[in-house]
Amino acid sequence: MRSRRFSTNFVLAIAALTLLATTAQADVTISSQPTQNMTCSGGVCAPTAKTAVLNVGDLETLLAAGNVTVTTQGFRNKQANNIVIAAALSWATPSSLKLDAFQSVTIDGSVAVNGLGGLAIVTDEGGTSGTFSVGMNSSVEFQNLSSSLTINGAGYSLVNSVATLAGAVAANPNGDYALASSYNASGDGTYSSSPIATAFAGVFEGLGNTISNLTISEPCCYTNTGLFDTLAAGGVIRDVGIINGTFTFVGPGFRVGLLAGGSLGTISNSYSSGTITNGAGGNFGGLVGENDGAVVASNSSATITIGSGGVGGGLVGYNSGSIDSSYATGALPGTSAGNGGLVGYANSSSAITNSYATGEVGGKFAGGLVAETLGTISNSYSIGATTGGMGGYLGGLIGYDQSNPGSLVDTYWDMTTSGIDNKTQGAGNIANDPGIKGKTTTQLQAHLPRGFDKKIWGEDPAINGGLPYLLANPPPS
Secondary structure: OOOOOOOHHHHHOHHHHHHHHHHOOOEEEEEOOOOEOEEEEOOEEEEOOOOEEEEHHHHHHHHHHOOEEEEOEOHHHOEOOEEEEOOEEEEOOOOEEEEEOOOOEEEOOEEEEOOOOEEEEEOOOOOOOOOEEEOOOOEEEEOOOOOEEEEOOEEOEEEOOHHHHHHHHHHOOOOEEEEOOOEEHHHHOEEOOOOEOOOEOOEEEOOOOEEEOOEEEEOOOOOEEOOEEEEOOOOEEEOOEEEEEEEEEOOOOOEEEOOEEEEOOEEEOOEEEEEEEEOOOEEEEOOEEEEOOEEEOOEEEEEEEOOOOEEEEOOEEEEOOEEEOOEEOOOEOOOOOEEEOOEEEEOOOOEEEOOEEOOOEOOOEEEOOEEEEOOEEEEEEEOOOEOOOOOOEEEOOEEEEOOOOOOEEEEEEEHHHHOOOOOOOOEOOOOOOOOEEEEOHHHHHHOOOOOOOOOOEEOEOOEHHHOOEEOOEOOOO
């Protein structure tokens, strides 16, 4: 892919990427194993077979001497597809490393550029649907902000703090930025509004790094609040984690999420954890307050306490965009207007696919996955304890369903853990709502439910309590 911006296909291909990377078929893998089926000459390392290994120590030796290109294009049409870094790689010389893949480049270890060296990523060098991805517990770190990072020809400015990122975005909201290393925001003190107040329409690449201990206490009222105030149309945030965020509101909030208050762009491969507390209304999400764009392969673990009139979701508060291959684990207790384990309110433009929620929810309108929906939901489930419904509606999966017939396809809730063991009450307002089925925990653990694609979903007794999980977005072990 040569375009400077990420296309929809680029983002939606992330699930296929992870599956490709884990199969280790037709890959050049950089690992601690001995070099095999690779030849390195003149600073270029290429495969001599469709599956090859480049020893990480051998690569570090080459980088100590000069620039290196690792490519999937071998000799005599020995073409691999992907490059996977599966070990810790570091170098301190001014050398640059170029990873040039027919399809995808995956960082499934750690990369540390400890000097003035550079890193260049090229995907889709002849292939299609290729992506650049940073796996779980993996990262790319740069010691020097003057180092070079390019991804598919776009040069990224490196930042190493919330303040430097905010300043860069204010100066150029359409720029491409990358987080050089994980940042602890506890030293920043308490913000009274979103640190990045300028609507962002560029690309922010987190490189698997995190921003932790971000604290916001907003006196009042009706604003977008998050690390990013607003992700504008065309903007992209990816491969970043917000850890242990603490957001408190004296007055009513408007759109509040730990990563972004409002989003019209694309958020992928990102996650959050923390608490959001307020005493009045608004739309509150563990990751995004209001999503009008796309959220892909993301997760959130947030405890959200909302006062009267508010709407909360473990991942997204108000959704009119798409959510795919995502999950939420946070609790949403309280007596707010509506809480859903994944989404609070989903309007008629909302599309939720291949997603799930596990957190406890309560509220006037409460559902294990969505509090209230007018949109579509498919191949998704929830297991969280669901309470409330006083003067409203309480359902195993959906609190209040206003969607059109046929909008719910292959959706499920856990009758054992939710506390709603009435098979008719998948939605609080419609008995036997078509497209929703109740299952016991044992049934959900026994095999994938009907409609769950084995290329997208997996089951393993050691992962997610034996319940269905997303192959492209597994929960932490």
